Amino acid sequence: MRFRAFIGAFLVFVLLPAAVVYGHGDAAPQPVDTTGLPPLGDAWVASNPYRNDAKLHDTAVEIGSRGYNSNCARCHGLEVKSGGMAPDLRELGEGETEDAWFITRVLNGATVGGRQKMPPFHGLLNQEAIWAIRTYIDAQPN
Template identity: 45%
Template sequence: MTTSFSFKVLVTATLLGAAGLVLAHGNVTPQEVDTGNLPELGDEVLIENPFREGNSHGDVNAQAVEVGESAYAGNCAGCHGIRAMSGGLTPDLRELTEWDDEYFINRVRNGTDRGMPSWKKTLDQNAMWAIKAYVESLPKPE
């Protein structure tokens, strides 16, 4: 009887541990993003953030940052940390200075082989560029 009991305890502990790992990943259900009155960017993928000050729609940068903050909180913070401050498992997005706009949009649209999902079916590029504008607005770590 001791072997049977020990086996049941081991199986229960394993299942609870696995459940904890699944729940620790965070909310992976994509959240809808209201891009408000941001200019519609269309379907052709842009390779430069149009919402950055000085670019084609830079006059709406403050609005894009606000939209991006909400979009980031609902879709990115679960893995990349609140206000883009990673806990160490994923990159601290505030420090990714080598990521140019083209790299960013391709990475977000297509995902990675290391676990980042593709967002092209759930977020339009308005939301993606707003997220980039938000991350760029955050203070860099010291």
């Protein structure tokens, strides 16, 4: 009887929390379907091409929402509302300088004190997906 109690306690206090912790998967970057956005080419554009494009803005926000929620929300928060684990991206301004910082950070990731805080997405997400994510972030109220 004691052995059964031990096994029961082990399952509840050791395995169940482990299942909850790993329930979100391995946090590997997820591809983003950018159907609906025209190809931007191989050369990276300097600033967000969808910000002021009336025809593509809403499509970019929709695609960016999916991309953000599958790749960024686990650290930067749902609806871009940071819980403090990572920077609140709603505070990033909308200009060429901020776009340059954003694209550099997303492509190269971030390492602080020798620890990787954000994975690099270079080669994992195309620029249409990254700019769509940026458009989604810009569309969120502060």
